[in-house]
Amino acid sequence: MQETELEPYKQFVLDLDGKKKIEEKIRLCLDFMRNALSQEKTPAFRDFWQAKRTCLDFFKEKMPPRIRTIFWAEYVELSDEIRRLNEVLNEESSFAGEQMDLAIQAIEKDLERKELILKESDPIEVPKVLQINAKMYEVMQSELGLFNTFTGRLNALRKELIQINLRIKQKNRLFETLSKLGDQAFPRRKELVKEISILFSADITLFVEKEIVPPFFERKEEIKALQSFAKVLNLSTRAFTETRQKLSEYWDQIKEKEKEQHKERAEKRGIYKENFEIIDAKIASLKEDPQAEERIDALFKEIKELELGREEVKILKKRLMDVKKPIEEKQQREREEQKKAAGLEQKRQLEAQQQLLDHSLEVLNQAEVFSLDALVEKWEALVKGEKALFAKGIEKTMLESRIDTIADHIQEKKWQNLLEENPEDLSSSLHVLLDERHKAKRKVKESLEAHRRTVGGSALSLEESMLYQELIGEEKLRLDTVETMIEEIEEKLFDLEE
Numbered sequence: 337m338q339e340t341e342l343e344p345y346k347q348f349v350l351d352l353d354g355k356k357k358i359e360e361k362i363r364l365c366l367d368f369m370r371n372a373l374s375q376e377k378t379p380a381f382r383d384f385w386q387a388k389r390t391c392l393d394f395f396k397e398k399m400p401p402r403i404r405t406i407f408w409a410e411y412v413e414l415s416d417e418i419r420r421l422n423e424v425l426n427e428e429s430s431f432a433g434e435q436m437d438l439a440i441q442a443i444e445k446d447l448e449r450k451e452l453i454l455k456e457s458d459p460i461e462v463p464k465v466l467q468i469n470a471k472m473y474e475v476m477q478s479e480l481g482l483f484n485t486f487t488g489r490l491n492a493l494r495k496e497l498i499q500i501n502l503r504i505k506q507k508n509r510l511f512e513t514l515s516k517l518g519d520q521a522f523p524r525r526k527e528l529v530k531e532i533s534i535l536f537s538a539d540i541t542l543f544v545e546k547e548i549v550p551p552f553f554e555r556k557e558e559i560k561a562l563q564s565f566a567k568v569l570n571l572s573t574r575a576f577t578e579t580r581q582k583l584s585e586y587w588d589q590i591k592e593k594e595k596e597q598h599k600e601r602a603e604k605r606g607i608y609k610e611n612f613e614i615i616d617a618k619i620a621s622l623k624e625d626p627q628a629e630e631r632i633d634a635l636f637k638e639i640k641e642l643e644l645g646r647e648e649v650k651i652l653k654k655r656l657m658d659v660k661k662p663i664e665e666k667q668q669r670e671r672e673e674q675k676k677a678a679g680l681e682q683k684r685q686l687e688a689q690q691q692l693l694d695h696s697l698e699v700l701n702q703a704e705v706f707s708l709d710a711l712v713e714k715w716e717a718l719v720k721g722e723k724a725l726f727a728k729g730i731e732k733t734m735l736e737s738r739i740d741t742i743a744d745h746i747q748e749k750k751w752q753n754l755l756e757e758n759p760e761d762l763s764s765s766l767h768v769l770l771d772e773r774h775k776a777k778r779k780v781k782e783s784l785e786a787h788r789r790t791v792g793g794s795a796l797s798l799e800e801s802m803l804y805q806e807l808i809g810e811e812k813l814r815l816d817t818v819e820t821m822i823e824e825i826e827e828k829l830f831d832l833e834e
Contacts, residue, residue, distance in 0.1 A: 345383045358397045358633045361731040365391035369414050378501065379421055388415070414610070432500045433510070436493065440513050443489055447520055454478050460568060463561040466539055473569070476532045480570045483525040490518050500555040533575035536566065540579040548593050555590055560582050564751075577692040604643065612648045615639060619652065622659050632660050689731055692721045708753060715742045730803050733787075737807055740779065741814055747772060751821060755828075764831050770825045773818055780815045784808060 348368045355361045365387050372384040391411060397402065446453065457478045460468040494514055497507065540562065548555065563583055566576060618635055622628040639652055692770065699706075699714045706714065718739050747769065754765055790796070791804045 344368075344380070344388060346769055348383070348387065358394055359400050359403055362391060362394045362399075365394065366407065366410050366414065370615065373414070373418060373421065379418070381418075383423075384418060406486065429501050429503075433502050433506055435702075436497060436510055439489075439493055440510065440517070441548055443486060443493075443517055447517065450479075451756065452483055453482060457481070463558065463565050465543060465558045465562065466565070469535060469539060472535060473532070476528055480525065480528045480532065483521050483528065484570060486521040487518075487525055490514055490521060521758070529570055529572055530834075533572045536569060536571060537575050537579055540582050544582050548590055550597065551595050552590050552597070556587065559587050592703065595824060601645075605645070607643050608645045608648050611642045611644055612652065615642070615644075615652050616655070619655050628659065629663055632656055641666075685725055686731075688721070689725050689735065691734050692725070693731060693738070694733060696742065700738055700742055700745075703742060708746065708749040711742065711746055711749060715739065715746055718742065730800055732809060734803065737783070737810060737814075740776070740783075741810070744814060747776070748817075748821065763829065765814060766825055766829050768830075770822065770829070773822045773825065774791060777815065777818045777822065780811055780818060784811045784815070787811065 348364070352361055352364055368387045369384050372380040384520065388411075395411070399407075441571065459474040460477050462473050466473065494511070497510055497514070500507070502510075533617065543558075543562065546555075563580065566579055571579070579584075582813065591595060598741060615635060615638065618631075622631055622635075635656060636653070639649060639656075644652070696718055699711075699718065703711060718735075722735055722739060725735075750769060754769070759765065787804055787808050791801060791808070
């Protein structure tokens with residue numbers, strides 16, 4: 337650089353030696369000085385000062401006063417101009433130095449608060465296959481990103497400082513400060529690059545040692561994710577190259593496995609086709625088979641057991657469903673018809689039950705009016721009607737209770753007839769009647785116990801609970817009536833035996 341800057345001055349000295357007159361030499365000096373100040377970037381101060389000293393010596397020589405005055409005025413003008421330029425450059429250098437100080441101070445503050453900056457930074461997205469070490473990658477890469485910023489800023493400031501015109505002492509001080517900051521940033525960045533490179537290399541080694549099994553596209557997607565992740569990380573050149581090579585080799589192994597799989601599939605296509613045709617023929621024969629439903633389930637099972645491709649299985653299952661659908665629709669219609677018929681039958685049963693209930697109440701209310709034979713006839717009709725009912729519930733229980741009560745009236749009429757007719761076999765008939773009344777008593781007690789359990793243990797509605805309470809009351813009255821009749825029969829038998 338010094339030789340390039342001194343070349344114009346050497347040419348000036350050679351030109352100066354060629355001049356004989358003192359006026360020509362001074363003119364050459366003044367022109368060279370003016371040219372040194374008019375450089376595009378920075379004035380050639382060294383050339384100017386050397387030419388100025390040379391020119392000043394020429395003023396000591398003899399020359400016409402008028403010419404000396406003209407040359408001296410120009411000499412003074414150039415001296416003032418370089419002084420002004422020097423002041424401007426000093427101001428610019430001072431401003432540049434202040435800005436450089438501020439930039440360095442900003443880096444110092446950021447280094448001091450780097451922990452806070454790291455907490456506020458967004459974590460990187462780690463591939464699923466590396467989730468076991470995801471936290472380590474997030475921490476290390478976040479710190480690396482921060483130190484990458486620091487080192488980039490330090491390098492940029494160093495380059496800028498080289499270009500700035502500052503006093504040597506000030507420039508050296510700034511260089512020293514940048515060097516100290518670099519000692520905090522560059523070694524730590526290098527250490528982090530080494531650590532993250534070792535971690536990523538180890539993870540890639542474990543990854544490529546995994547057995548290659550279908551589905552292959554998943555493993556290929558993982559490789560793509562790892563390759564992209566490697567570009568995000570600040571790895572060493574060696575680690576980046578080696579891991580990329582391992583992933584590429586693993587990719588090639590997967591491609592080979594895919595080729596083998598395609599070859600195996602091609603070999604199996606013939607078997608698939610043969611099995612497909614067998615099942616398809618069986619499906620076609622189902623349309624005229626009355627036992628198609630049973631065979632459909634067997635064919636579904638056979639499809640699972642046979643070697644068939646995915647598409648073949650899909651087509652066969654669809655065809656089976658096409659056959660099965662009309663059968664299921666027919667069964668559904670039948671179920672709906674059965675349900676409808678059951679609903680109608682239930683409705684009929686309920687209507688018949690209600691009719692029997694109403695009729696039993698009429699018979700019960702007129703039991704005293706009917707003759708024995710008429711009451712028996714009514715009672716038998718009610719029993720026959722009750723047996724034909726399938727309905728259950730409180731209404732059925734009420735009907736049974738009323739029929740039993742009518743039976744009690746029949747027994748009472750028999751008792752009265754025996755007393756009135758007084759037949760020869762009165763004793764035998766009374767024993768039969770007594771036996772029937774004891775059976776009736778046991779039945780009434782069983783009914784009472786059953787009703788009490790129902791009321792105590794079931795979640796009955798209010799209406800049902802009230803009906804059962806009414807039944808219990810009626811059954812108690814029946815029990816009293818039956819017991820009274822038993823006592824009367826026993827007294828009559830006692831009188832006959834005496």
